[in-house]
Amino acid sequence: MAIVLTNPSQVIIRNSELVENKNVLVINYEDDQLPKTLLNTAAKVTGLALDYHHYLTMDSESEPNLSLYFGHCLPNDELFDSAIIYYPKAKALAAYLINLAGQHLKPGGQLLVVGENKGGVRSLVKQTPGYFDAPFKQDNARHCLLYISELIGQAPKITLSDWVSQYQLQTPLGEVTICNLVGVFSEKKLDEGTKLLLSNLPKMKGRVLDFGCGAGVIAAALLKAQPQLQLECVDINAMAIASCELTLKANDFVGLTYPSDGLAQTNGSFDGIISNPPFHDGLKSTTDISKNFVSDSVKKLKRGGVWHIVANRHLPYSDTIDTFFGQVNVTAENNRYKVYSNTFKS
Numbered sequence: 546m547a548i549v550l551t552n553p554s555q556v557i558i559r560n561s562e563l564v565e566n567k568n569v570l571v572i573n574y575e576d577d578q579l580p581k582t583l584l585n586t587a588a589k590v591t592g593l594a595l596d597y598h599h600y601l602t603m604d605s606e607s608e609p610n611l612s613l614y615f616g617h618c619l620p621n622d623e624l625f626d627s628a629i630i631y632y633p634k635a636k637a638l639a640a641y642l643i644n645l646a647g648q649h650l651k652p653g654g655q656l657l658v659v660g661e662n663k664g665g666v667r668s669l670v671k672q673t674p675g676y677f678d679a680p681f682k683q684d685n686a687r688h689c690l691l692y693i694s695e696l697i698g699q700a701p702k703i704t705l706s707d708w709v710s711q712y713q714l715q716t717p718l719g720e721v722t723i724c725n726l727v728g729v730f731s732e733k734k735l736d737e738g739t740k741l742l743l744s745n746l747p748k749m750k751g752r753v754l755d756f757g758c759g760a761g762v763i764a765a766a767l768l769k770a771q772p773q774l775q776l777e778c779v780d781i782n783a784m785a786i787a788s789c790e791l792t793l794k795a796n797d798f799v800g801l802t803y804p805s806d807g808l809a810q811t812n813g814s815f816d817g818i819i820s821n822p823p824f825h826d827g828l829k830s831t832t833d834i835s836k837n838f839v840s841d842s843v844k845k846l847k848r849g850g851v852w853h854i855v856a857n858r859h860l861p862y863s864d865t866i867d868t869f870f871g872q873v874n875v876t877a878e879n880n881r882y883k884v885y886s887n888t889f890k891s
């Protein structure tokens with residue numbers, strides 16, 4: 546089935562003569578086939594996905610001039626004629642991506658930045674660093690803007706520590722160090738939902754999965770209280786995975802961190818799953834997300850395995866939990882959140 550191009554991708558295609566016969570880097574590409582489609586015009590395309598689902602959507606095997614990566618940076622120092630950035634939701638992340646593009650452009654290389662009008666892409670004008678010339682509005686269509694600019698100076702080499710805020714966090718399980726990279730959930734403070742979950746957490750044992758680990762707040766707090774746990778941390782977002790790795794390292798904790806889209810890339814079964822799960826995902830409804838998370842969780846839990854999550858009290862978790870666990874056990878709640886703690890029995 547043909548995958549429809551997103552609005553920003555359609556705007557890139559409308560302007561594809563800009564990348565004719567060029568070696569192009571596409572940063573933060575979306576849930577479509579734009580990097581592959583661009584090969585109709587460009588000589589060579591490299592895609593860097595920050596979202597693991599987007600990375601999994603496309604395969605590059607049949608395309609010798611297409612290279613795809615998932616991560617917060619490229620694994621090499623290749624220089625490109627042109628870099629395209631999909632403007633991200635978080636403005637601070639945009640600054641990082643602009644630096645990354647600058648680092649991978651040849652002198653005089655072309656920067657294209659595309660984004661939905663309502664997604665804040667206009668901020669680019671004030672955000673553009675001095676090593677690029679002032680961005681010019683190249684196109685305005687499909688509720689999106691496309692800006693063009695040129696590399697006129699030397700972009701600094703990215704050092705991850707320049708993009709991280711490191712701080713001490715008091716959690717109900719003890720004080721930990723958190724390393725939060727730009728754009729990662731809940732910068733600088735303990736999320737209220739996460740706090741309620743950690744305040745009402747029984748001891749866990751064995752192999753535990755932290756689903757949607759973000760900067761690793763739950764992981765670090767758990768390991769502070771129970772360093773012997775075999776903890777695995779997954780997230781769909783490359784910046785979150787890098788943050789969680791930095792957080793574990795900063796606390797001298799041992800845990801495995803890897804990308805997963807939902808629970809799909811986890812292996813084997815767990816004695817426990819803990820999460821402050823995602824509540825929205827582009828077009829997917831919150832009902833689908835919670836349903837998939839609960840039904841996938843029971844497949845991944847050992848018999849007697851425990852499942853501790855916190856969710857906004859308005860999210861439709863109860864019926865699904867009842868269906869798949871045969872019980873709904875709310876162990877704590879306040880006017881915004883509920884903590885569900887269930888055991889997988891069959």
Ligand SMILES: C[S@@+](CC[C@H](N)C(=O)[O-])C[C@H]1O[C@@H](n2cnc3c(N)ncnc32)[C@H](O)[C@@H]1O
Nearest residue numbers: 730739757758759762780781782806807821823
């Ligand atoms: C509400 S945040 C919780 C972050 C962290 N656990 C905390 O409590 O601070 C949810 C996390 O789920 C991640 N996420 C969203 N969709 C996902 C998916 N399909 N698979 C895995 N992780 C996902 C997001 O990137 C985000 O880091």
